[in-house]
Amino acid sequence: MPKVVQRIERAEEGVIDGLGRCGVATVHEAQGRIGLLGSRLRPIYPGARIAGSAVTISAPPGDNWMIHVAIEQINPGDILVLAPTSSCEDGYFGDLLATSAMARGCRGLVIDAGVRDVRDLTEMGFPVWSKAIFAQGTVKATLGSVNVPIVCAGAAIEPGDVIVADDDGVCVVRRADAASVLEKAQAREAAEESKRRRLAAGELGLDIYDMRGKLAAMGLTYE
Amino acid sequence: MPKVVQRIERAEEGVIDGLGRCGVATVHEAQGRIGLLGSRLRPIYPGARIAGSAVTISAPPGDNWMIHVAIEQINPGDILVLAPTSSCEDGYFGDLLATSAMARGCRGLVIDAGVRDVRDLTEMGFPVWSKAIFAQGTVKATLGSVNVPIVCAGAAIEPGDVIVADDDGVCVVRRADAASVLEKAQAREAAEESKRRRLAAGELGLDIYDMRGKLAAMGLTYE
Amino acid sequence: MPKVVQRIERAEEGVIDGLGRCGVATVHEAQGRIGLLGSRLRPIYPGARIAGSAVTISAPPGDNWMIHVAIEQINPGDILVLAPTSSCEDGYFGDLLATSAMARGCRGLVIDAGVRDVRDLTEMGFPVWSKAIFAQGTVKATLGSVNVPIVCAGAAIEPGDVIVADDDGVCVVRRADAASVLEKAQAREAAEESKRRRLAAGELGLDIYDMRGKLAAMGLTYE
């Protein structure tokens, strides 16, 4: 059953980059509060904000062989997304693999396991969102699959889906929904701008969103 | 039962600011090693050190409505302290709410749940101590209470208690004890200064604190 | 049974420093993928990279008395390694103890428990790898031991073993193996250099490591 799917569909580059500019929280809201990967995935350094197409990897615990296989499938702008087949925090990925992935145009790695050489990765500017930072080495003994549907940190991901990642975590957008989600995300950003100005000026959300009546109706009392 | 208590007592501003300068570890020791919130609460960026009066929020899991209600109750110098009524890591708070809270003079947020927009919050200089960084959106459907006693990350907190927070975590000081705790904290700082100099000069704690006899009496042997 | 062993063997300074320059991931690989302490130990600030001889401490939960005892046993270049006798996250160590340890030439602390005063420690440049940052104070009431074999974060450590610690975590090298591990680590670094250049130039690991045949033989299929 282990297999590599070589041809995957990707969203439009402009859409992907637009989603990246909106960021995780806005994109997540824009698509109806879905698509977040679990909060255990944290960036290895602050400030990175990326978006790209998912090249997915399903790999056995403690075995990073399939990352070598996956790197060949990377198109410029892609993001590697690895889910181990059972819970694992080993360091599947380090500076050599990052060097190779960057040479192929990879924008980053999302991994529900561990990563190592984080100082080198930080200096290289190769961002990683991982469950752990752990130097534990892995073997190359058992096959997995590349570009198959996976569940990573609780989110179902199809190859070619759009991954957005920043300091708030990681979000997935279905490839087919990417354009419409971008539209909603941009609308949301525009709407927030005026609210931000009013709030900064001291207006209350209670008034801007007209909440007082509903709160009273539901029984909130003031003492 | 959901309610908002509008009038709370606060400690003196000078006392609050003094406690903030002493920091969490010193204040915690000065009041007899009590008052710490659990270590799961971590700052979203390093270097913040604040103190303020607690405006408390008890909110349902995944529902941030009461934050809007609480913001109206903020006096300049206050700190929002939110405890969900059951374990939750959703992102109750982001840059819009921070904008609103800052406009009211709020010094920061302590939340036993999640927070989002952390890059924006960092740029705004609005410090948050939270259990998680997570973009998951919340609803506004169920009431909670503002300025009632809560338990946040294992510590009992009354509205108006003094909250001290820095890179070591978060500590609560009973409002009525604030002045005397400050006195003890400052005494402790003064006492530490001379010890620091002696230790830096190479003297041993074993000698400064006269421990050798007691260690031997209890049976410690040297080989 | 509580005891302090005063005379421990240490590895050669040159070997220790060489291991430190290689770093955790390389040293761990060079000795056959063993010796890592658990990933729950994280540095309190990024960028520190140290190596030194372990002065070990076995201490009761919530009792830091033995750290004072251990500091007397420090030689310049040593690293304190503390394992509580049961799970604990209290703040055993802060700026005063760090001042004392630094005065003795200590290079850092590895502790499977908590640490506090992390802003001061960061400013002092005293690195700590710990399970938690927590201000909770400790007592000095019950004896433990210094320079006895311990298990710290899942790794067995003998006094005088070489500790290597950096952003990837912490690794222990048996004192007697230190020289040969260094040799293998340096060989590994040299070998990686040429691979890094080839990967950066776009060659694939699949080809450099000649994996295609083996993958096919094991049944990997391409679609």
Added chain:
Amino acid sequence: MPKVVQRIERAEEGVIDGLGRCGVATVHEAQGRIGLLGSRLRPIYPGARIAGSAVTISAPPGDNWMIHVAIEQINPGDILVLAPTSSCEDGYFGDLLATSAMARGCRGLVIDAGVRDVRDLTEMGFPVWSKAIFAQGTVKATLGSVNVPIVCAGAAIEPGDVIVADDDGVCVVRRADAASVLEKAQAREAAEESKRRRLAAGELGLDIYDMRGKLAAMGLTYE
């Protein structure tokens, strides 16, 4: 500051026993969905259902001295409730202490830490709700307090509050509210009985609680 409060108020025996018969879930609901201790507290054997007045213990990590002190304060029908001053899973309590507590009429133990001798405790019929089962022994070196307010597994508990515990966990009821909570709990039980019959007969909650209209109004669609 360590102290023992010898005289505490207790709720009426009949009220306490009534709450015990209602059980944790019903009591928790009856008082407005408050008062639960964290789900990490689990019974050491199934089937126990108790209620009693809290004799509270605040004890240092790894130190069970105060349990001996607390046992003297037990009245028949009381329940010991222990919160360590920082996170700990040591085995504070075993068969000898249970023998002593039972001789005083104690109905059980609630402890946010560990317990041991669980086979003996099971045979003795002495129920314990704990965070861990762990044989790790404790010392008697540092004072704590008995019958002071504590926070146990996230819930604030006053000495003399009513503790209800069963297979669902542990709930605390304020002493002053006990009688009225019992009344509401019994009303709730009565009301549930008829619903249970209707549901068992195949009626749907959608109809019994008249939910269909509200669901439609909020936008739920059927495909």
Added chain:
Amino acid sequence: MPKVVQRIERAEEGVIDGLGRCGVATVHEAQGRIGLLGSRLRPIYPGARIAGSAVTISAPPGDNWMIHVAIEQINPGDILVLAPTSSCEDGYFGDLLATSAMARGCRGLVIDAGVRDVRDLTEMGFPVWSKAIFAQGTVKATLGSVNVPIVCAGAAIEPGDVIVADDDGVCVVRRADAASVLEKAQAREAAEESKRRRLAAGELGLDIYDMRGKLAAMGLTYE
């Protein structure tokens, strides 16, 4: 977007029941070591072994309204499978809902959250696999969906997929694969029987599976 899909495809009853008899471990192996839900899901009592068609529920944290909606969609032989939209351990389900679900022919509940009234559920013989046992009540304020694809405890589940659950945990089998997986599972059982006899007679796996040569070839040495 909240919706209820009323018509779902189910696998054949005979196939479902056959999978239930094989059990989780065998079914998981038979389909290529996939489909397990996370080990955090544990049965509330030992000995239950069920299989059925998934009626899926996506529900907000702390809100069990959709369970009422889902119960109407149950066919005899179905299993409810609930995934909260973010991490939650509240007690979504108790004896009243179980009464209602049983009246519809429901065989059990799989929930990546909490459950309560576990003594009643045990007496009723209504099995539940859950992340927590927790009495915390939930609200009925926010919509979710029924019979949509979900990710539950790390496994992707489609409505109508076959759920197998026993003391080893929970496994999902794609509806379309159910018949072929059953065939492989039964073949596996048959094959294991003869191995079991040989192993019971003292033969070694090393010999039965002919491992000695491969172990030696890979470098295993005997001392």
Added chain:
Amino acid sequence: MPKVVQRIERAEEGVIDGLGRCGVATVHEAQGRIGLLGSRLRPIYPGARIAGSAVTISAPPGDNWMIHVAIEQINPGDILVLAPTSSCEDGYFGDLLATSAMARGCRGLVIDAGVRDVRDLTEMGFPVWSKAIFAQGTVKATLGSVNVPIVCAGAAIEPGDVIVADDDGVCVVRRADAASVLEKAQAREAAEESKRRRLAAGELGLDIYDMRGKLAAMGLTYE
């Protein structure tokens, strides 16, 4: 480096069985409160109490090949003790391996990972202490070692050490210390017997252990 040590020393059978009768808590205390494996190891069914000589296994994550190798090394009365080389909860062991191990006289398994087929194991009376119950299958692809020193759940274990396991967890006794620990454990049991009678009769530990004076001297006050 993977190797199998075929000849290990074992403690005397009578001593081993004596330790088993004393149980984990008593043995742990008798040897100075050391030797416990972490509380995350729990028995798969209640009531088992065993002791035996450790046959140790160091195995890669998700790879149970070495268990087959280890079974050949079992002498009647031995206990298998497996530590994965990094954190893993896969089901390394099930009913077939248990059948094989029992045929060799194995008394049980201690594993810092997962186990499966727990209903079968329970019926067979083969006790297991594990970190998880999880059906996830493992591969046979990478070597490990048998009868080498390991760290299992935080405790250092040498092959041939005595393992004691019961409802309280698991404890290791150094082979060379086994006889003297047994002696101390039996003395402890004898001493406890009279204390148990006195406590059952209502005497207080405060008086039996003469604690009142020391408590007062340390500053405990009664109100």
